[in-house]
Amino acid sequence: MKGKLLKVLALGIISSCLAFTMSACSIQSQPTSSSDEKVVNLFTWANYVPNSVVNEFQKQTGIKVNYNNFSTNEEMLAKLQASKGSEYDVVICSDYIIEVMGKQKNILMQPIDKSKVPNYKNVDPQFLNQPYDKGNRYSIPYTLGSQMIVYNSEKVNFPIKSYKDLWNPALKNSLVLVDDPRIVIGMTLKKLGYSMNETDPKKLAQAKQELLKLKPNVKVLDADTPHNSLINGDTTVGFMYGSQASAAVKSNPKFKIVYPEEGMNAEEDNFIIPSKAPHKENAGKFINFMLDGKISNEATTANEYINTNKAAKKYMSKKYLNNKAVFIPDSELKRAERFRDVGNATKTYDLIWSEFKQK
Incomplete structure (x- = not known):
């Protein structure tokens, strides 16, 4: 699970060096910071956004994706704290760490302008308005694990x-x-x-x-x-x-x-935009792209996480729908605990x- 299984360890912050993993068409030694560049700096677990999806976004928008990865949510938070929220444009991280970040004096997330993310309407309402971010001010669901x-x-x-x-x-x-x-x-x-x-x-x-x-x-x-x-x-x-x-x-x-x-337990992973994201507009475009039903289905078919996008269902294969490990009935998810x-x-x-x- 790309190191993700460590994500609910004690919430002490890990100060460690970050290893960078780039997609095939996104080789870059450091995140780019000029606000007018056609770039989006993504920070998440390795391989969590498939290369095919990254490549399609770059093809459609001309915006280059610099894919940087972390191993744990704690490592991610340490990196955001070190840069004061200025190094990355989009972070995909877990629900509980968003709750932790929201309680901090200096919040390293910025509110997401939903008008810049019209595909927000595609998110299944059952995954919205969770206790870790009531009203989804700072976060938008990507996938769910259990x-x-x-x-x-x-x-x-x-x-x-x-x-x-x-x-x-x-x-x-x-x-x-x-x-x-x-x-x-x-x-x-x-x-x-x-x-x-x-x-x-x-x-x-x-x-x-x-x-x-x-x-x-x-x-x-x-x-x-x-x-x-x-x-x-x-x-x-x-x-x-x-x-x-x-x-x-x-x-x-x-x-x-x-x-x-x-x-069961259910853990939502979400898109957030750091407080000083250098390419805020491109961040909104990337999140909106990822919330397209067809793209969302492509992502979860590859990473085998639970899909949180209602518009993706019409694209799901019978193989995916019949896989009890990754397509969990709503009846189970609705009674799952976060x-x-x-x-x-x-x-x-x-x-x-x-x-x-x-x-």
């Missing part, structure tokens, strides 16, 4: 329907989990009937004990490629992102996708995770 259970039906002799089934002693040394504290602790909290964003110390203490009970069943923790252990037969059940579950199913149709009965900034409780989550991994 985690789910996937298991080998030939090797597991009972049906898996929920998070609680992962605690079954019959699955000893059989699980692969995405290596991420908020995701795995969140799953445990949902099993107990609590919110994934729980901050009550007593409920978190209960979740800690419950998670430790799961440890005998866990064979692999993998942030980036958890599906590989399923594919090679090292594990038989996994909890991972949809695009990873999709890779497992493509390798072996015996793998089954499960939407947990307790409810991660939120848990403030000081982040330290507790980190301590729980540390003990779980060390046990």
Whole structure:
């Protein structure tokens, strides 16, 4: 997932060097800053916007895309803080980090002029007006990610329907989990009937004990490629992102996708424009282009994230629509819970995770 699985780690800012990845037709050593240039500086995860889409935008508009990538939301925020919001034109980042940024004294995002983005009308209303940015003043949804259970039906002799089934002693040394504290602790909290964003110390203490009970069943923790252990037969059940579950199913149709009965998590990735974007007009044109139904479908078909664009549906192939890992029914999405900034409780989550991994 392009390093994205690390995105809900503690919200301490990572001061690290940024590696640059450019699209085939967008080779540039540094972001360009002259306001009258036909350039847009994009900052997101590597390969999250397909080259074919980048190339089509450049062809249609004559605006060159300088594609720069980060590994985590925290790295992105550190870069924006270092440049005071002046280096990039469009950033694609996650919902919870937008919430964090919106609480800061010096907000590094600028309000998006919707009149410059007429394709905003294409965004499915169910993904708008979320708590992290009420009214979508600063952000516009691009895609949505979610985690789910996937298991080998030939090797597991009972049906898996929920998070609680992962605690079954019959699955000893059989699980692969995405290596991420908020995701795995969140799953445990949902099993107990609590919110994934729980901050009550007593409920978190209960979740800690419950998670430790799961440890005998866990064979692999993998942030980036958890599906590989399923594919090679090292594990038989996994909890991972949809695009990873999709890779497992493509390798072996015996793998089954499960939407947990307790409810899923949903994480929206959004377009934002930094506060001092050097090419603000071009930023609006790029976002508007990405919200075109045909382009949106092309992007999510390639990156296998959940599409948030209602105009894209008429372009979706049967293969995409039948892929349970990337086309999740609205009934599931509407009851899914979003991660939120848990403030000081982040330290507790980190301590729980540390003990779980060390046990």
